[in-house]
Amino acid sequence: MQVANGQEKLYQELIEAGLVLSQERDLDVLLDKIVETALSIAQADACSLYVIQNNVLEFKIARNLTLEKKNVSYPKNSFQLKLDSNTLAGHVAVSGKTLNIQDVHRLHDQYDFKFDNSSDIKLGYETRSMLVVPVKNLSGTVVGVLQLINHNRNGEILPFPREVISPLTVIANQSGISITNTLLSNQLEExxxxxxxxxxxxxxxxxxxxxxxxxxxxxxxxxxxxxxxxxxxxxxxxxxxxxxxxxxxxxxxxxxxxxxxxxxxxxxxxxxxxxxxxxxxxxxxxxxxxxxxxxxxxxxxxxxxxxxxxxxxxxxxxxxxxxxxxxxxxxxxxxxxxxxxxxxxxxxxxxxxxxxxxxxxxxxxxxxxxxxxxxxxxxxxxxxx
Amino acid sequence: MQVANGQEKLYQELIEAGLVLSQERDLDVLLDKIVETALSIAQADACSLYVIQNNVLEFKIARNLTLEKKNVSYPKNSFQLKLDSNTLAGHVAVSGKTLNIQDVHRLHDQYDFKFDNSSDIKLGYETRSMLVVPVKNLSGTVVGVLQLINHNRNGEILPFPREVISPLTVIANQSGISITNTLLSNQLEExxxxxxxxxxxxxxxxxxxxxxxxxxxxxxxxxxxxxxxxxxxxxxxxxxxxxxxxxxxxxxxxxxxxxxxxxxxxxxxxxxxxxxxxxxxxxxxxxxxxxxxxxxxxxxxxxxxxxxxxxxxxxxxxxxxxxxxxxxxxxxxxxxxxxxxxxxxxxxxxxxxxxxxxxxxxxxxxxxxxxxxxxxxxxxxxxxx
Missing domain, CATH: 1.10.3210.10 (Hypothetical protein af1432)
Structure with a gap:
């Protein structure tokens, strides 16, 4: 094989994940698998997934590895965000562009949103770096938002490196396609x-x-x-x-x-x-x-x-x-x-x-x-x- | 980048093809795209695709680049093969295993089938090497068969090299999943x-x-x-x-x-x-x-x-x-x-x-x-x- 080992493994992981996500037809299981894959590809500590339904961003699922290790339970109930730039996820959904934030506590004035740390305080967690990726299908339609939190390298929380953006975009695209397919089948079945x-x-x-x-x-x-x-x-x-x-x-x-x-x-x-x-x-x-x-x-x-x-x-x-x-x-x-x-x-x-x-x-x-x-x-x- | 160029290009092609195939919901367009992709990945001169429907192998679509260049029209009408080992495609569908045949005119006695050259004679074409891949979804269910003909390297017809089998299997898997999804949606819509x-x-x-x-x-x-x-x-x-x-x-x-x-x-x-x-x-x-x-x-x-x-x-x-x-x-x-x-x-x-x-x-x-x-x-x- 002529491929550098790390890269080759990543490509194979992406291909395998693509197959798994495109086969899954149960929406809840699919969303689970998307979050799991995104966490692993981005080496993130936490991840939330939003899906656009009826013109709002519907929060669907979250994972937080640190809180899980500490047995701290965190909110998993569905809530909704407006489709506008007043929140981080809304901003990415509307702009269709990835946001890579080194430190959420030092956000520039260019954004309409500020980081809301109330949930961190409640849970005893510290959000620092964030990578927020639009979930699109190939036609470019934004279907949802993947929000990755705290890039973890050997226990140290760092900004998300540029190299994870491209593989994460592949996963986000596959997720967009699979979510669209699954929602369409569900509607047809209903x-x-x-x-x-x-x-x-x-x-x-x-x-x-x-x-x-x-x-x-x-x-x-x-x-x-x-x-x-x-x-x-x-x-x-x-x-x-x-x-x-x-x-x-x-x-x-x-x-x-x-x-x-x-x-x-x-x-x-x-x-x-x-x-x-x-x-x-x-x-x-x-x-x-x-x-x-x-x-x-x-x-x-x-x-x-x-x-x-x-x-x-x-x-x-x-x-x-x-x-x-x-x-x-x-x-x-x-x-x-x-x-x-x-x-x-x-x-x-x-x-x-x-x-x-x-x-x-x-x-x-x-x-x-x-x-x-x-x-x-x-x-x-x-x-x- | 640490990846050898050729391999990297191949991986990116596979990922891109996976996304395209998993998004496509029109069965005819999907089958077209599968054959197109398989031809390109295997560097084959021709390709046929069979899909299992109602317990028979339904011939769906074929491409033959040489005949197209010569403006020779070739049969594209649907026909059916039994799901048994008496034909090449049937054998692969039943066994679920890939067949890599260096020369179809020198088939071993171990097979129940012989190569039928009547169609070659009619069309003035010479089939030599063949790579026949089962189209499976991830659960291992055989959904169809991809039959690739004549590996073409710079105009010379050679046996299919081993290196194309693994990427073709990825394409076959993605095809299996996408065909299954599309057939299910079509059934639901009907x-x-x-x-x-x-x-x-x-x-x-x-x-x-x-x-x-x-x-x-x-x-x-x-x-x-x-x-x-x-x-x-x-x-x-x-x-x-x-x-x-x-x-x-x-x-x-x-x-x-x-x-x-x-x-x-x-x-x-x-x-x-x-x-x-x-x-x-x-x-x-x-x-x-x-x-x-x-x-x-x-x-x-x-x-x-x-x-x-x-x-x-x-x-x-x-x-x-x-x-x-x-x-x-x-x-x-x-x-x-x-x-x-x-x-x-x-x-x-x-x-x-x-x-x-x-x-x-x-x-x-x-x-x-x-x-x-x-x-x-x-x-x-x-x-x-």
């Missing part, structure tokens, strides 16, 4: 989940159902999925797909869907088609969320003993998400007030569901469900109508 | 668009409307947006949001929505609430698609002279997307057969719409719309009922 929910709500509205039934029953479903050991992805998909269970009601005629008295046997047969209709609206999608929604729409009225509809499936032949949402749906219906009935007490609902073990419900799921009473009550209270 | 469409379809089904009305009217809307010079993003958002225009019909009672005779004035007033109901279903979203959908639902029955509903807005006070979809919606209604009427001829529809310039429709939009007859007819034929 948009998808939100649209699915509005589809469920649109069906609910036809049914003249109001309130938080969809929220409660989907959270109950997730709690049960977690209790039986299903993984995070399954739990999350179920949480977001469960609101689609009654989407087929969009296709049920008003005079049946909104009838105030008991349905005739013929009307009841039509009412029951909502399971198949919901499946028709959602089936054959490439989206996992809609696929699970289709399964749930089709199977949430099947019963464990095979007396349910539309297919009369028995036991394990009913998809798991159908068996889970069946319990969550009935539990919420019974514990809620409807125009024709009062809300039941939890203990009465538990008695009823227990009596339906092996009949309407998967017996094991009933047991697991009622073991989660603390979580269930907390959802019940959070989304009370 | 899922979002698909869900929006199913929401529109669910409303359509209640109306007992069938067929491709939503597809046609949203494409007509896009054609008009393009004709008046709106940008790609607007055109695309409009294309995907237009299917939501009648989503409020979910809330209209059956006896009005499905009435076979003329509506009474009172029924008509209720029917008209579908604009506001649609807005209620879609409003206050963070998703641009739903926001535009809300605007369209609310305003697609406004008329240019202020005689429309629900707000009786006039001229430019009607949102542009409302004025566009009004034309697209009426045009499709008139050119389609309905149970109560025949489909009109295009020329009659054009006469009618022209007579409504400044009354129902924005006069300028009517003119621009009918200038696009070729594109309109092609959509009409593509999505015929």
């Amino acid at each position: 948009a998808h989940i939100e649209t699915v929910y509005r589809l469920g709500m649109a069906a609910e509205t036809r049914d003249k159902e109001t309130g938080n039934h969809l929220k409660r029953m989907s959270h109950y479903s997730k709690i049960l999925a977690k209790a039986i050991g299903m993984d995070e992805t399954y739990q999350q998909t179920l949480l977001n797909a469960a609101p689609l269970h009654d989407v087929g009601k969009i296709g049920i005629p008003d005079h049946i869907l909104q009838k105030n008295s008991k349905l005739t046997p013929e009307e009841w047969e039509i009412m029951k088609t909502h399971a198949e209709l919901g499946y028709q609206i959602l089936k054959d999608s490439k989206a996992p969320l809609l696929n699970m929604g289709a399964e749930i729409a089709l199977s949430h009225h099947e019963k464990f003993d095979g007396t349910g509809y539309p297919k009369g499936l028995k036991g394990d032949r009913i998809p798991l998400e159908g068996r889970i949402t069946a319990i969550a749906d009935v539990f919420d219906a019974l514990t809620s007030r409807r125009c024709y009935k009062k809300a039941w007490d939890f203990s009465d609902v538990q008695d009823y569901c227990t009596s339906e073990k092996g009949k309407h419900f998967d017996p094991e799921l009933v047991d697991r469900f009622f073991e989660q009473m603390t979580e269930i009550v907390s959802i019940y209270n959070k989304y009370k109508d | 899922a979002h668009i698909e869900t929006v469409y199913r929401l529109g379809m669910a409303a359509e089904t209640r109306d007992k409307e069938t067929g491709n009305h939503l597809k046609r009217m949203s494409h007509y809307s896009k054609i008009l947006a393009k004709a008046i010079g709106m940008d790609e993003t607007y055109q695309q958002t409009l294309l995907n949001a237009a299917p939501l225009h009648d989503v409020g019909k979910i809330g209209i009672p059956d006896h009005i929505l499905q009435k076979n005779s003329k509506l009474t004035p009172e029924e008509w007033e209720i029917m008209k609430t579908h604009a506001e109901l649609g807005y209620q279903i879609l409003k206050d979203s963070k998703a641009p698609l739903l926001n535009m959908g809300a605007e369209i639902a609310l305003s697609h029955h406004e008329k240019f002279d202020g005689t429309g509903y629900p707000k009786g807005l006039k001229g430019d006070r009607i949102p542009l997307e409302g004025r566009i979809t009004a034309i697209a919606d009426v045009f499709d209604a008139l050119t389609s057969r309905r149970c109560y009427k025949k489909a009109w001829d295009f020329s009659d529809v054009q006469d009618y719409c022209t007579s409504e310039k400044g009354k129902h429709f924005d006069p300028e939009l009517v003119d621009r719309f009918f200038e696009q007859m070729t594109e309109i007819v092609s959509i009409y034929n593509k999505y015929k009922d």
Whole structure:
């Protein structure tokens, strides 16, 4: 190899960090890794990271190695700075230029800001040198600010040497790209989940159902999925797909869907088609969320003993998400007030569901469900109508 | 600087390429850039890129500098290879290991594949050395294969030197991560668009409307947006949001929505609430698609002279997307057969719409719309009922 060892190691570290940062899709983990990498590249004692969201600088995360060694806890709560030159981070975000400050206590008059040492005093820390780098993507858009504090060489606090600026700029660029990508994916995922929910709500509205039934029953479903050991992805998909269970009601005629008295046997047969209709609206999608929604729409009225509809499936032949949402749906219906009935007490609902073990419900799921009473009550209270 | 010049340049090239590849979100552009970078790093004469999709190796893109210089056109059409060891690319995809072949005409018996020279003969090209690198993300999942052909040093074709393997592996890793990220975003975006469409379809089904009305009217809307010079993003958002225009019909009672005779004035007033109901279903979203959908639902029955509903807005006070979809919606209604009427001829529809310039429709939009007859007819034929 023809490369001087130190430089070569640095380049390899930069390349490796670039790969790691560009692969990370979880925003919190990504921000953690950015701060970790910046601390190491700059040999800094502390680092804060701000991200621009809704036109403000959002403080996201900080590390302080000295305070951590001394077991001093320091503020990690999010706060916001205005996007103007009245603060150090704001100045760098607005100007898009790196600031290398030898000693924060001797700032020139050319800046609109002064160093605010109140936090240092509170924590017994002394901020001296600072390197503040704009986090940009390649288009030059400032996405955030990296604020590095106290360059530490063998225990001595020195100004940040010029040589760290260029590698830190590489890390800041990669961070800008990865943060932008991650925020975009998160927005897209939220948009998808939100649209699915509005589809469920649109069906609910036809049914003249109001309130938080969809929220409660989907959270109950997730709690049960977690209790039986299903993984995070399954739990999350179920949480977001469960609101689609009654989407087929969009296709049920008003005079049946909104009838105030008991349905005739013929009307009841039509009412029951909502399971198949919901499946028709959602089936054959490439989206996992809609696929699970289709399964749930089709199977949430099947019963464990095979007396349910539309297919009369028995036991394990009913998809798991159908068996889970069946319990969550009935539990919420019974514990809620409807125009024709009062809300039941939890203990009465538990008695009823227990009596339906092996009949309407998967017996094991009933047991697991009622073991989660603390979580269930907390959802019940959070989304009370 | 302590770094030998050549190595330093290479490292900087790798870092720069990493940033560029990790920022790119358009799959085709990304694949182009990957091949470009790989050619340059490996000093190769040609390069092909395969991506694994649905469990096959999908050939995506190739470059051949020699053939390009000679103006020989070579196949760029997508084809598929099985994911097994019967081909070179398949072998590398399955094994996950790089193959460095000095001369493809002298392959050892240890491989299940032989070099297929039929394409060389057809093109008058001679493949000799090959470097085939698996495209992996950091989790080690093989995402595709980069196949580099003929290492070119000053016009001489040589085997690929060992030194290019390590930088190429960096590029392959970055490519793997970026391809994975881009495919995931694309899937998420498709899922979002698909869900929006199913929401529109669910409303359509209640109306007992069938067929491709939503597809046609949203494409007509896009054609008009393009004709008046709106940008790609607007055109695309409009294309995907237009299917939501009648989503409020979910809330209209059956006896009005499905009435076979003329509506009474009172029924008509209720029917008209579908604009506001649609807005209620879609409003206050963070998703641009739903926001535009809300605007369209609310305003697609406004008329240019202020005689429309629900707000009786006039001229430019009607949102542009409302004025566009009004034309697209009426045009499709008139050119389609309905149970109560025949489909009109295009020329009659054009006469009618022209007579409504400044009354129902924005006069300028009517003119621009009918200038696009070729594109309109092609959509009409593509999505015929």
